[in-house]
Amino acid sequence: MSNQILRHTESDVHQNFSIVIDINFKESNILGEGGFGCVCKASLDDNLVVAIKRLNCECQYAEREYENEVELLSEIQHPNVISLLGCGSHEDSRFIIYELMQNGSLETQLHGPSHGSALTWHMRMKIALDTARGLKYLHEHCYPAVIHRDLKSSNILLDANFNAKLSDFGLAIIDGSQNKNNIKLSGTLGYVAPEYLLDGKLTDKSDVYAFGVVLLELLLGRKPVEKLSSSQCQSIVTWAMPQLTDRSKLPNIVDNVIKNTMDPKHLFQVAAVAVLCVQPEPCYRPLIADVLHSLIPLVPVELGGTLRVSQVTHQPPNSS
Numbered sequence: 192m193s194n195q196i197l198r199h200t201e202s203d204v205h206q207n208f209s210i211v212i213d214i215n216f217k218e219s220n221i222l223g224e225g226g227f228g229c230v231c232k233a234s235l236d237d238n239l240v241v242a243i244k245r246l247n248c249e250c251q252y253a254e255r256e257y258e259n260e261v262e263l264l265s266e267i268q269h270p271n272v273i274s275l276l277g278c279g280s281h282e283d284s285r286f287i288i289y290e291l292m293q294n295g296s297l298e299t300q301l302h303g304p305s306h307g308s309a310l311t312w313h314m315r316m317k318i319a320l321d322t323a324r325g326l327k328y329l330h331e332h333c334y335p336a337v338i339h340r341d342l343k344s345s346n347i348l349l350d351a352n353f354n355a356k357l358s359d360f361g362l363a364i365i366d367g368s369q370n371k372n373n374i375k376l377s378g379t380l381g382y383v384a385p386e387y388l389l390d391g392k393l394t395d396k397s398d399v400y401a402f403g404v405v406l407l408e409l410l411l412g413r414k415p416v417e418k419l420s421s422s423q424c425q426s427i428v429t430w431a432m433p434q435l436t437d438r439s440k441l442p443n444i445v446d447n448v449i450k451n452t453m454d455p456k457h458l459f460q461v462a463a464v465a466v467l468c469v470q471p472e473p474c475y476r477p478l479i480a481d482v483l484h485s486l487i488p489l490v491p492v493e494l495g496g497t498l499r500v501s502q503v504t505h506q507p508p509n510s511s
Contacts, residue, residue, distance in 0.1 A: 220232045220233065222242060222295065228244060228245045228246040228247050228253075228284075229244070229245060230242050230243065230244045230245075231243055231245070232291060240291050241276060241288050241289065241290065241291050242288070242289045242290070242291045242292065243286055243287070243288050243289075244286065244287040244289070245284055245285070245286055246284065246285040246286075246287070247283060247284060248283050248284065248285050249283050253285075254285070256361030256362065257278075257285040257287070257361065259360065259361055259362075259363065259364075260287060260359070260360040260361045260363075261275065261278050261287060263337065263360045263363055264360055266333075267328075267329075267333065267337070267360075269324075269325060269328045269332075270324075270354070270356075271321045271322065271324045271325030271328065271354075271355060271356050271357060272325050272328065272329075272356055272357050272358075273289050273290065273292070273348060273356045273357065273358040274289060274290045275287065275288070275289060276288040276289060276290060289358070290350075292348035292349055292350050292356065292358075293349075293350055293351040294309075294348075294349035294350060294351065294353055295348065295349060296344065296345045296346070296347060296348055296349070297318060297344040297345070297347040297348075297349060297355065297405070297408075297409075298343070298344035298345035298347075299345075300349065301344060301408055301409070301412060302344075302414055306412070306448065307412050307446060307448045307449075308448055309353075310353075310409075310448070310449075311449065311452065312449045312452045312453040312457075313490065313491050313494060313498075313500070314353055314494070315409040315410075315449065316409075316457075316461070316486060316489050316490045316494075316496070317353065317355075317490050317491075317494040317495060317496070318347065318349070318353065318355045318409065319405070319406055319409055319461075319486055320483070320486045320487065320489075320490045320494075320495060320496060321354060321355035321356070321495070322342075322347055322355050322357065322402065322405065323402065323479055323482050323483040323486060324483060325355070325356065325357040326339065326342070326357070326398055326399075326402060326479045327479045327480050327483050329357075329363075329398075330366075330395045330398070330478075330479055330480075331479075331480060335365045335366050336365070336366035336395060337360075337363055337364070337365060337366065338363060338364050338365075338366055338393060338394070338395055338397060338398055339357060339360065339362075339363050339398050339401075340362040340363055340364060340377065340378065340393065340397065340398070341359060341361070341362040341363070341377065341378055341379060341382075341401075342357070342382065342398050342401035342402060342405065343379050343381075343382045343401060343404075343405065343415070344405055344408050344415075346358050346359040347405065362377050362378070364393070366394070366395065376388075376391060379415075380415070380416050381404060381414075381415030381416040381426050381427065382400075382401040382404050382405075382415055383397075383400075383401075384396065384397040384400035384401070384473065385400075385471050386472075386473055392473075394473060395478070395479065396473035396474075396476045397473070398479065399468050399473075399476045399477065399478070399479055399482070400468060400469055400473070400476065402468055402479065402482065403428075403464075403465050403466075403467070403468025403469035403476075404427060404428065404468075404469060406461065406464065406465040406468065407427050407428065407431055407465050407469070408427065410445060410446065410458075410461060410462065410465065411427065411431060411444055411445060411446055412445075412446025412447070412448060412449075413427050413430075413431075413446075414427070415427050417430075428469045431444065432466065432469070435462045435463075435465065435466050436462075436466060438459060441458065441459065441462055442455070442458065445458065457489050460485065460489065461486075461489065464477075464482055464485050464486070468482065
């Protein structure tokens with residue numbers, strides 16, 4: 192098997208790459224699956240444990256996403272963006288090697304078997320803050336700016352210490368390079384901003400909308416879209432919006448795992464940020480930098496914010 196590694200950073204990954212491909216793409220090692228392939232856990236010769244994405248590139252869209260992701264991640268380095276360690280190809284398959292994120296995705300943590308039990312209020316705010324920092328880097332520190340275009344809880348990965356990193360840049364684009372003719376409408380139901388869905392308009396505010404949906408997931412513990420019947424679904428935005436702005440109703444819709452564990456003022460502030468982020472009109476949504484500044488005071492110092500937890504008195508959990 193012949194494989195060409197295009198880039199590697201922390202490890203000489205190409206020594207045993209073909210063996211990794213042969214033996215590690217088995218069900219017990221699979222971390223997740225997507226539209227064009229899967230991600231699996233693998234060990235390299237120097238005992239470096241990594242995640243490898245295998246893409247089936249028989250169609251042009253998969254090939255384009257592979258090339259796009261490799262090109263972007265080769266240029267991007269930030270603590271809240273997944274690190275690219277290497278990439279390669281064999282026949283119709285393409286492989287991307289990333290650092291391993293031990294706690295999986297935010298989606299799995301929130302909506303998987305544990306139902307968010309490992310995520311305290313402060314940990315959820317830290318994850319939101321980390322995500323906002325990653326987006327701010329893409330929007331304001333990359334030149335030209337990068338629009339992620341597929342921000343969602345399954346693309347926010349968590350390391351051993353629950354530090355959050357943005358992943359899956361296959362659909363990401365350089366701001367200003369898109370128009371209705373050369374960009375295929377893509378995204379995930381529940382996270383796609385209305386203006387993009389309706390007329391293909393795509394800006395950094397599209398990512399802000401998706402961030403708002405993720406913030407609602409963290410706050411409410413609900414999926415972005417829930418099935419009401421065989422023919423009807425409801426988005427978390429539609430369901431939550433009337434209650435998010437009602438201080439008497441808001442505490443009742445918070446995820447039971449974190450209910451009554453936060454300062455009520457902080458709860459109302461996070462809800463207000465989420466409401467702004469998911470506004471139908473992009474001009475009313477804040478910049479991600481403004482979101483970031485709103486979240487920093489809500490996160491304890493030891494988790495990357497400015498909050499002194501010793502100064503906060505929490506209400507005991509509601510036993511009723």
